[in-house]
Amino acid sequence: MKTLIQFCISFCIIFALKAQSPGDHLKYGERPSTKLSSYHHGKTAGIFEICNNGIDDDGDNLVDMEDYACYFGNVDPDNCIPSTMVWATLKFRLYWVNIANNKDGRMDFPVGESYGDIAWAPNGKLYGAEEFSGQIREINPATAQTQLVSTIAGYDFCNGMVSDAQSNLYLCARTATTPYSWHVVKYNVTTNQVSFVANLTAAGLVSAGDATFLNGFLYVSCEQSKIAKINLADNSVQAFSYTGAGSVASMGLITLGDGYLYICQQDDLFRIDPNTWVSTFFYHLPTYGFMFGLSTYPEFCNAPGCRAKVNISVLSNPPFCSNTGVQLKANGQSINGASGYTWTLPDNSQQTGNAITAFTSGKYYARFHTLPDTCGAVDSVTVNITPFPNISLGADTFICPGSTLLIQPSNTQGVQNYLWQDGSTGSNYLASQPGLYWLAATNGCGTKRDSVFISPETPPTVNLGNDTIICMQSSITLKNLSVKQSWDIYQWSDGSSADQLIVQHPGVYWLQSKNTCGTVRDSIIITPKDSCICKPFFAAVDLGANLEICDGQNISIINKLHQDGYRYRWQDGNSANSILVNKPGSYWVDVSSYCNTVRDTITVSEKTNCNCSVYIPTAFTPNNDGINDLFKPLCFCGIKGELIIYNRYGNIIYRTTTLQTGWNGNFKNTKQPNGTYTYYLVYKVENDPKQFTEIGSFLLLR
Numbered sequence: 001m002k003t004l005i006q007f008c009i010s011f012c013i014i015f016a017l018k019a020q021s022p023g024d025h026l027k028y029g030e031r032p033s034t035k036l037s038s039y040h041h042g043k044t045a046g047i048f049e050i051c052n053n054g055i056d057d058d059g060d061n062l063v064d065m066e067d068y069a070c071y072f073g074n075v076d077p078d079n080c081i082p083s084t085m086v087w088a089t090l091k092f093r094l095y096w097v098n099i100a101n102n103k104d105g106r107m108d109f110p111v112g113e114s115y116g117d118i119a120w121a122p123n124g125k126l127y128g129a130e131e132f133s134g135q136i137r138e139i140n141p142a143t144a145q146t147q148l149v150s151t152i153a154g155y156d157f158c159n160g161m162v163s164d165a166q167s168n169l170y171l172c173a174r175t176a177t178t179p180y181s182w183h184v185v186k187y188n189v190t191t192n193q194v195s196f197v198a199n200l201t202a203a204g205l206v207s208a209g210d211a212t213f214l215n216g217f218l219y220v221s222c223e224q225s226k227i228a229k230i231n232l233a234d235n236s237v238q239a240f241s242y243t244g245a246g247s248v249a250s251m252g253l254i255t256l257g258d259g260y261l262y263i264c265q266q267d268d269l270f271r272i273d274p275n276t277w278v279s280t281f282f283y284h285l286p287t288y289g290f291m292f293g294l295s296t297y298p299e300f301c302n303a304p305g306c307r308a309k310v311n312i313s314v315l316s317n318p319p320f321c322s323n324t325g326v327q328l329k330a331n332g333q334s335i336n337g338a339s340g341y342t343w344t345l346p347d348n349s350q351q352t353g354n355a356i357t358a359f360t361s362g363k364y365y366a367r368f369h370t371l372p373d374t375c376g377a378v379d380s381v382t383v384n385i386t387p388f389p390n391i392s393l394g395a396d397t398f399i400c401p402g403s404t405l406l407i408q409p410s411n412t413q414g415v416q417n418y419l420w421q422d423g424s425t426g427s428n429y430l431a432s433q434p435g436l437y438w439l440a441a442t443n444g445c446g447t448k449r450d451s452v453f454i455s456p457e458t459p460p461t462v463n464l465g466n467d468t469i470i471c472m473q474s475s476i477t478l479k480n481l482s483v484k485q486s487w488d489i490y491q492w493s494d495g496s497s498a499d500q501l502i503v504q505h506p507g508v509y510w511l512q513s514k515n516t517c518g519t520v521r522d523s524i525i526i527t528p529k530d531s532c533i534c535k536p537f538f539a540a541v542d543l544g545a546n547l548e549i550c551d552g553q554n555i556s557i558i559n560k561l562h563q564d565g566y567r568y569r570w571q572d573g574n575s576a577n578s579i580l581v582n583k584p585g586s587y588w589v590d591v592s593s594y595c596n597t598v599r600d601t602i603t604v605s606e607k608t609n610c611n612c613s614v615y616i617p618t619a620f621t622p623n624n625d626g627i628n629d630l631f632k633p634l635c636f637c638g639i640k641g642e643l644i645i646y647n648r649y650g651n652i653i654y655r656t657t658t659l660q661t662g663w664n665g666n667f668k669n670t671k672q673p674n675g676t677y678t679y680y681l682v683y684k685v686e687n688d689p690k691q692f693t694e695i696g697s698f699l700l701l702r
Contacts, residue, residue: 060142061105066098068141071297072124080301082257089115089293094144099283107144117210117293121163122300129158150192160211160220164303172207172220182207198230203237209251210293213302214261221253221263232304242272244279252294255302264291308377309333310368321445323388325357332368342367361385387414389441389448398457400517405431409439416443460488460513462522469529473565475504480511489514539566541591541600548607554582557602567592612637612685619699622665630662633681641683665700674700
C-alpha cells in the first residue's frame with residue numbers, strides 16, 4: 001500500500017539499467033497505414049505526428065505508435081493493438097519508457113502535487129489520482145501539467161485506477177470517515193456519477209496501489225502479495241496470492257495485451273501468470289525512483305466487453321429551418337439483445353427513438369444503449385438552424401393627437417428582409433396617424449406577416465359642474481359630467497379611484513383624470529347650508545301603547561317612526577333610538593331634526609300574577625358547561641303537561657310528561673346537529689283549570 005511512509009522514499013536515486021530483451025516476451029500488432037492522428041491532447045497547435053515514418057514529428061520524443069496521439073487515433077477496442085509503452089508516476093514526476101528499446105522520459109508534476117496512480121483512457125486522455133487532496137485530475141502528457149476533473153465524494157484517498165472502453169475510471173479509494181474501508185468505485189468522467197463496485201475491506205484486502213483489466217476481469221494489487229479479481233457482472237471478489245519474485249511491496253499493476261499481468265516492485269517489473277499465480281522477473285525499468293502506479297495504452301481493451309457504436313446522420317437538406325425542422329437519425333451497432341436510443345437536446349431535455357426532428361440550433365447527442373442501460377455509446381452533431389421569421393407587432397394600440405408611435409417587431413432573429421405596408425424596408429416603422437399597419441418579414445425559410453391596428457386616443461376631460469351647497473346631514477354625489485374613456489384613470493381628492501365620490505361635508509373636492517395623452521383636473525367648492533328651507537325634514541315619534549313588566553324582566557322601548565338622521569335624548573340622557581328598561585315607571589324621549597323636536601311618553605306598570613307565566617326559550621346550548629344545557633319550559637308556579645320535540649324532518653326525537661327534566665339535545669344517545677327544531681307543549685298551571693297549548697321553534701347551538 002502506498003502509505004505515508006512510502007511518500008518519504010527518495011526520488012533522487014538513479015537506478016542502473018538492467019533490462020533484458022523484451023522481444024521474447026511480447027508480440028506486437030501491425031501498425032496501421034499512414035495516417036495523421038486526430039488525437040493531439042496537450043500538443044502544440046498545428047504540429048502533428050505522422051504515425052509510420054519513423055520520425056518524432058511533434059518533438060515529444062515519442063515516435064509513431066509510441067506516441068499516444070497515434071495509438072489512440074488508430075485503436076479499435078474490438079481489435080486492440082499491443083503496446084510496449086509503459087507510463088508511470090514517480091509520485092512527483094510523470095515517467096514513460098518503451099520496454100522494447102529502453103527509451104524513456106520524465107517530467108515534473110506541478111509543485112505540491114503527488115500522484116498515487118495514473119490511467120490512460122480510450123478518449124486519449126491521461127488521468128491521475130492526486131494523493132493528498134483525493135482529487136482526480138487530467139494530466140497533459142506532453143508537459144505533466146494538470147487540471148481538476150473532480151473529487152470523489154465520500155473518499156479521501158485514492159491509490160489505484162484504470163479506465164474501461166467507455167472512459168469510465170475504476171478507482172481504489174479509501175472512505176473518508178473511520179472506520180476506514182477500501183472500496184472499488186466506478187467514476188463517470190462525463191456525468192461525475194460515482195457508483196459502488198466492491199468492498200475490498202470486507203473481503204479482507206487492502207489496496208496496494210493499482211488496478212488493471214485482463215480478459216474482462218478487474219484486477220487490483222493488494223497488500224501481503226495478494227491480487228483481487230473482481231467480476232463486474234456481479235461485483236464478486238476473489239483473492240489470490242502470487243508467489244515468486246516481486247512478491248514484496250508490489251504496487252503498480254498493468255497488462256501489455258499479451259494475456260499476462262505485470263506487477264512492479266520499486267523499479268522492477270514482474271510477469272504473473274493468472275492461471276498459476278507465479279511471478280517471474282521480466283524487466284528493469286530504467287527510471288530514477290520508486291514506481292507507484294503504472295498504466296499502458298491497451299489496458300482498457302481488456303475491460304468487460306461493451307462494444308456499442310453509434311453515428312448520427314442528417315437526413316434533411318439545407319436550408320435548415322425552424323418551421324420544418326431537421327431530421328436526425330442515429331444508427332447503432334454491436335449490441336445484442338434489447339437496445340434503445342436516448343437523445344439529449346440542447347436544452348438538456350431528452351427524447352427516445354432512433355430518429356428525431358431538431359427545431360433549434362445546438363448540439364444533439366444520441367446514445368445507443370442496452371435495455372436496461374448498462375452499456376452504450378454516444379455520438380453528437382451540431383446543427384445550425386435558421387429561425388423562421390416569426391415576427392410579431394404586438395397587440396393593437398392607440399396614438400395621441402400630434403404624436404408619433406414607433407412600431408418595433410419582436411422575434412426578429414434570422415430576419416433578412418422587411419417590407420411595410422407603404423413599401424418601406426426598415427426594421428422599425430414610425431407611425432404618426434391612426435390606421436392599419438402591417439409588416440412582411442422574410443428569410444431563406446419563408447415569409448411571416450403580421451399587422452397592428454392603431455386607434456386614435458384623445459386627452460381626458462373633467463367637469464364636476466358648478467360650485468354648490470350642502471345641507472346638514474345630507475350628501476352629494478360628485479361625478480365627471482364629461483364622458484369617461486375606457487383608458488382614463490381617475491383619482492379623487494381623497495385618493496379613491498371610483499367613477500363617483502359621495503361627500504357629506506363642505507369643502508373643496510377635485511377629480512384628476514389621466515391617460516396616455518395627458519392629465520387634467522377639475523375642482524368644486526361645496527358650501528354648508530344649515531336651514532330647514534334647504535330640505536324639509538321633520539322628526540316624528542311613537543313609543544307605542546303602555547306596557548306591563550314582571551320583576552326581573554327586561555323590555556325594549558323603541559321609536560316606531562325612526563328615520564336615519566333623527567337625534568335622540570331620553571329622560572336619562574341616552575342618545576340611542578331605543579332603550580332597555582327593567583322596572584315600572586314613566587319614560588320619555590325627545591326626537592329632533594334640524595327642522596323640529598317632538599316628544600312621546602310611555603308608562604310601564606308592574607304586572608300581577610307574574611309568577612305563573614310560562615317562558616319557553618328560543619335557543620339552548622347543550623355543551624355541558626352548566627349554562628343553558630337543557631331545553632324546557634320555565635314557570636315559577638307548578639306546571640303539568642306534555643312536551644314533544646320534532647326535528648326538521650317531522651320525526652319525534654323527544655317526548656316527556658315530566659316537564660322539569662328537559663331535553664339534553666341527544667336522540668338515542670346520539671348528539672343532534674345544530675339547527676331549528678319544533679316544539680309542541682300542552683300544559684296546565686297550578687290552581688288554574690284552563691289548558692294551554694304552545695307551538696313554536698327554537699335553535700340548538702353547540
